[in-house]
Amino acid sequence: MSEKIAPADTCVLVTGGAGFIGSHTVVELLQDGYQVVIVDDLSNASARVLDRIATIVGEQAAANLTFYEADVNDRETLTKIFDAHHIDRVIHFAGFKAVGQSVSMPIEYYANNIGSTLTLVDVMRVHGCTSIIFSSSATVYGDPDSLPLTEASPKKPATNPYGWTKWMIEQILTDLNTADPEWNVVLLRYFNPIGAHPSGLMGEDPKGIPNNLVPYVAQTAIGKLDAVHVFGDDYDTPDGTGVRDYIHVCDLATGHASALAWMNGRTGVEVFNLGTGRGTSVLEIIHAFGRACGKEIPYVIEARRAGDVTSNYADCSKAKAQMGWKARYDIDDMCHDSWRWQSTNPDGYEG
């Protein structure tokens, strides 16, 4: 059994803590009273998110946050950070995440995502820290045989290097626990994170033209893009468009807080799906976003995108039964919050 400690005495290292899911999770942890250390190289994030975090949580909680601009793969710097703080638990978000880019840059994806994880867990081991929550993905289920997906559903071969890095890091962390049962590993498989902080101060800030549906819809809604390209309307779904389990980023953040509390005092490897359990089609998203912003979103039907699955959605009963966690926000909430963020920060954090 690992040591059981109260949030105020627990220091959590959050890699990638300035990113979309990371920053929302950091807010949740500070509000719960944890001490938080962020390591982020800002390759896909802005330092301005730190002021936004401080505004949301207030001065007192913000005093428990330390930020390092550093690459997780930089062993020397990471070692200094572990020497300077007594890190009790790690939440590992940092990594490249663009599916299409991973196909054209496999070496960079494997070196960055796998390399930094190996460096991280080795530095953790040297410092006697053996508790880690990893940002995994529903992508490890591949093209599902049956729905909803439970944690017992088989892992399938990934369709791109990004997916393989998630797949392999799950395996690496599982092997660590086999070698040393003191390791306390939680693999959180996210479905499709969207939405933004209800304050409008934090949200998703993709660089360039967005790859993912909701940021693309949001930028179409403010007129930066002409129309949403719907990738296929001939799928075997109620309206022919792809179905996904979209989850509000603040629900994901509470999922991490629940996992931290749950893993306290345990060892072993546990997997949890984080989704809502509801599937929503591309057209349903476009219409919900239109309601949120008060105007119709133009769209055109295109060919299917290579590598896309027809449908996926989660069975989240394990997270509810074991951690007491469940998603609270629905699609309309997610679209309203995305729209609030997009319309008040049209150029993201750098605007």
Ligand SMILES: O=c1ccn([C@@H]2O[C@H](COP(=O)(O)OP(=O)(O)O[C@H]3O[C@H](CO)[C@@H](O)[C@H](O)[C@H]3O)[C@@H](O)[C@H]2O)c(=O)[nH]1
């Ligand atoms: O411009 C767009 C973008 C997407 N889609 C469709 O919208 C749905 C959702 O696509 P997207 O937002 O790109 O998410 P996914 O492809 O489902 O992938 C997300 O969800 C995976 C987990 O299931 C994660 O691994 C990935 O990182 C994350 O991008 C799919 O049916 C797409 O075909 C469009 O029609 N037009």
